[in-house]
Amino acid sequence: xxxxxxxxxxxxxxxxxxxxxxxxxxxxxxxxxxxxxxxxxxxxxxxxxxxxxxxxxxxxxxxxxxxxxxxxxxxxxxxxxxxxxxxxxxxxxxxxxxxxxxxxxxxxxxxxxxxxxxxxxxxxxxxxxxxxxxxxxxxxxxxxxxxxxxxxxxxxxxxxxxxxxxxxxxxxxxxxxxxxxxxxxxxxxxxxxxxxxxxxxxxxxxxxxxxxxxxxxxxxxxxxxxxxxxxxxxxxxxxxxxxxxxxxxxxxxxxxxxxxxxxxxxxxxxxxxxxxxxxxxxxxxxxxxxxxxxxxxxxxxxxxxx
Amino acid sequence: xxxxxxxxxxxxxxxxxxxxxxxxxxxxxxxxxxxxxxxxxxxxxxxxxxxxxxxxxxxxxxxxxxxxxxxxxxxxxxxxxxxxxxxxxxxxxxxxxxxxxxxxxxxxxxxxxxxxxxxxxxxxxxxxxxxxxxxxxxxxxxxxxxxxxxxxxxxxxxxxxxxxxxxxxxxxxxxxxxxxxxxxxxxxxxxxxxxxxxxxxxxxxxxxxxxxxxxxxxxxxxxxxxxxxxxxxxxxxxxxxxxxxxxxxxxxxxxxxxxxxxxxxxxxxxxxxxxxx
Numbered sequence: 252x253x254x255x256x257x258x259x260x261x262x263x264x265x266x267x268x269x270x271x272x273x274x275x276x277x278x279x280x281x282x283x284x285x286x287x288x289x290x291x292x293x294x295x296x297x298x299x300x301x302x303x304x305x306x307x308x309x310x311x312x313x314x315x316x317x318x319x320x321x322x323x324x325x326x327x328x329x330x331x332x333x334x335x336x337x338x339x340x341x342x343x344x345x346x347x348x349x350x351x352x353x354x355x356x357x358x359x360x361x362x363x364x365x366x367x368x369x370x371x372x373x374x375x376x377x378x379x380x381x382x383x384x385x386x387x388x389x390x391x392x393x394x395x396x397x398x399x400x401x402x403x404x405x406x407x408x409x410x411x412x413x414x415x416x417x418x419x420x421x422x423x424x425x426x427x428x429x430x431x432x433x434x435x436x437x438x439x440x441x442x443x444x445x446x447x448x449x450x451x452x453x454x455x456x457x458x459x460x461x462x463x464x465x466x467x468x469x470x471x472x473x474x475x476x477x478x479x480x481x482x483x484x485x486x487x488x489x490x491x492x493x494x495x496x497x498x499x500x501x502x503x504x505x506x507x508x509x510x511x512x513x514x515x516x517x518x519x520x521x522x523x524x525x526x527x528x529x530x531x532x533x534x535x536x537x538x539x540x541x542x543x544x545x546x547x548x549x550x551x552x553x554x555x556x557x
Numbered sequence: 558x559x560x561x562x563x564x565x566x567x568x569x570x571x572x573x574x575x576x577x578x579x580x581x582x583x584x585x586x587x588x589x590x591x592x593x594x595x596x597x598x599x600x601x602x603x604x605x606x607x608x609x610x611x612x613x614x615x616x617x618x619x620x621x622x623x624x625x626x627x628x629x630x631x632x633x634x635x636x637x638x639x640x641x642x643x644x645x646x647x648x649x650x651x652x653x654x655x656x657x658x659x660x661x662x663x664x665x666x667x668x669x670x671x672x673x674x675x676x677x678x679x680x681x682x683x684x685x686x687x688x689x690x691x692x693x694x695x696x697x698x699x700x701x702x703x704x705x706x707x708x709x710x711x712x713x714x715x716x717x718x719x720x721x722x723x724x725x726x727x728x729x730x731x732x733x734x735x736x737x738x739x740x741x742x743x744x745x746x747x748x749x750x751x752x753x754x755x756x757x758x759x760x761x762x763x764x765x766x767x768x769x770x771x772x773x774x775x776x777x778x779x780x781x782x783x784x785x786x787x788x789x790x791x792x793x794x795x796x797x798x799x800x801x802x803x804x805x806x807x808x809x810x811x812x813x814x815x816x817x818x819x820x821x822x823x824x825x826x827x828x829x830x831x832x833x834x
Contacts, residue, residue: 264727265654271733272653275645276661282702283664287676294679307686352576355569358559362573367824369577375816376809377762379779383805384583387590387798393599395586426583433824447559457560478670486674489764511674524682535675542670 298528317529327530330513331537333506338484340421345428346476353435354465367436374430382493385423386411389494411495416506420494431476438469467554474545474553481541485534486511510534584809591802599798608799615803619781628777631696631760631767638700639707639756640749646703647711648741652723662712669705673765681769690770699766704759707752714748715741750822757815779808 298318301311321327356367373381388395389410397407410419442464450460466473491507503512514534518527560566589604591611600606615621650662684690718741726740742749767780782804816823 267733268653269655272649272655272658275649275653278642278701279646279661279703282698283668286680286698286702287668287671290679290683291671291676293683294675297679297682302682355572358569360566360569360573364824366573366577368820369580371824372816373580373583375758375812377758377779377812379762379764379782380805380808381583383801384587387599387802388583388586390599393601395599395601398601426579429580457565482670514674514678518678528678528682531675531678535671539670 294528295532298525298532300525302524304522304524313525317526318533320526321529321533326508326513327510330508330510331534333508334485334487334510337417337420337424337487337509338481341424341428342477342480342484344421344425345431345480346473348425348428349432349435349476350466350469350473352429353432353439353469354461356432357436357439367432370429370432372429373427376427378427378489379493381423381427382490383496385419385426386494386496389419411504413504413506416494416504420491420507423494424490431472431479434472434475435469438472439465442468470553474549478542478545481545482538485538485541488512488515584806587802587805591799591806593799595797595799597799611797611799611803612807614797614800615807618797618800621778621781624776624778624781627771627775628761628779630693631777632757634693634696635700635760636753636756638697639704639760640752642701642703643707643711643752643756644742644745644749645737646708647713648715648737650708650712651715652718652720652736652741665703665705665708665712669709677765677769684770691772691775692770693775695766695770696760704756707755710752710755711745711748714745718744747822750819754815754819754823758812761811782808 299312299314301313352370356363356370376384389397391397391407391409391411394410396410400407408415410416446464447460450464455463487509488511491503491509491512495501495503495507497503502508502516510530511534514527514530517523517530560569589600589602592608593600593605594608595611595614597605646665650658650665680695681690684695689695723736723740726736731739761777762779764780767775767777771777771780773781782801
């Protein structure tokens with residue numbers, strides 16, 4: 252008799268939970284379908300047409316033309332290569348910097364909280380503001396970087412010109428790279444202190460502690476940093492524009508002309524919506540591919556807690 | 558990991574200080590170059606002049622307060638509503654059970670992997686066809702749809718809330734809604750601080766949605782300051798670098814204020830179980 256009553260109560264409880272769950276999640280489901288999924292599907296459809304903003308009524312289906320154009324458009328390919336190169340340089344350097352700093356900043360030293368904040372601060376500054384700041388630093392005449400080079404007896408260079416803009420961009424992006432350091436510090440602080448002590452007793456030196464304990468146990472964080480790094484670097488858009496220092500309405504010079512800048516040019520200046528969307532979805536497929544590859548490769552190096 | 562000999566400790570401090578200098582220098586440099594004369598050459602390491610009037614130019618040469626008002630409208634929509642919905646979704650995915658839950662969690666994760674532009678660009682084209690661009694409606698949608706990363710963060714954090722606590726409260730007569738308002742919410746102060754900071758920072762600095770959806774009249778501050786560097790000054794349109802620098806610093810101030818308010822939670826709170834694997 253008694254358990255029957257209990258069962259009834261649990262049943263109404265789970266029913267309650269179920270109802271609450273659906274009430275809470277309804278707006279999410281509605282907006283996911285109407286606001287994210289539907290526009291995306293519609294965008295895929297448009298990418299197979301010659302839509303240019305005004306011809307909705309006599310839209311022509313152009314088959315794979317837009318997609319074929321992506322692979323024959325020199326600008327698209329050049330900018331994709333450039334974007335990939337920036338990612339290949341910036342992402343590893345970012346991860347190395349964040350791990351090194353996380354190790355140093357997770358030590359129990361006096362004033363470490365202050366330095367943790369200092370290292371983190373550049374990553375919270377809006378990208379547009381970062382671009383403006385570094386545009387001033389990189390000025391050919393009177394910019395502080397060239398002045399320092401001159402003071403050290405070197406030849407000043409045109410940082411924002413064709414030959415050096417790439418390096419300027421990389422330097423600027425590394426300055427703001429501390430965003431994931433807090434995650435890395437959290438990962439290191441989660442390691443029980445006695446693990447280190449035991450390793451010390453076994454005669455492990457600092458280097459061993461880093462390579463055998465800290466890095467394997469930070470691998471989940473580094474995996475996250477890698478995935479988000481790839482996704483955001485393929486979408487690189489505002490940093491190069493802001494670095495070139497002429498505002499959003501102008502086209503940056505070649506070394507700063509990324510794939511997303513090219514896509515935006517097609518859509519917002521040339522009104523080639525169909526082609527612009529084809530460019531968008533090609534990048535989307537590349538991104539999914541990169542993420543999958545990453546997922547597969549991660550099995551070899553990401554440490555999973557059992 | 559602790560270092561035991563003095564020499565290596567000194568090296569670590571040297572690295573700390575160097576990194577601190579590198580982090581702060583661009584801000585300092587922008588500052589000393591915001592108070593030089595508008596027509597002078599850049600200052601290098603020390604201020605050349607103290608032309609505080611540049612800050613006044615920065616807020617008067619463009620309709621600064623009108624743009625600031627637009628920024629506040631965007632923030633007033635996206636921060637409170639974004640936090641509320643992310644928190645609720647995170648709670649549902651962490652602490653409630655229902656068929657379809659795993660599918661929904663997978664959808665949240667997949668929106669995290671879908672690059673924003675792949676939905677944003679078609680959305681923009683669609684909305685401009687429907688004639689609902691140039692309103693702040695899009696930020697309402699964005700807040701209710703929830704940011705995948707914030708939902709994930711909330712879900713991870715709330716998963717670490719002990720179930721026994723919620724069960725005990727149920728036995729004491731708490732309804733499902735009260736479990737959220739009386740138990741989960743008061744225990745999530747640092748989570749809320751982090752989500753508020755993230756949403757504030759993103760929406761304050763975001764240029765993409767305003768750039769696509771709004772006309773110049775409705776631009777938030779960041780767009781107004783950076784869509785063009787040219788100011789109409791003394792009758793001519795010129796690029797006034799010191800004024801741009803002053804504007805850059807002004808734009809950074811709110812970010813710093815919110816950061817220092819949430820700093821404790823950001824620096825320590827995440828460790829408490831927020832982002833675990």
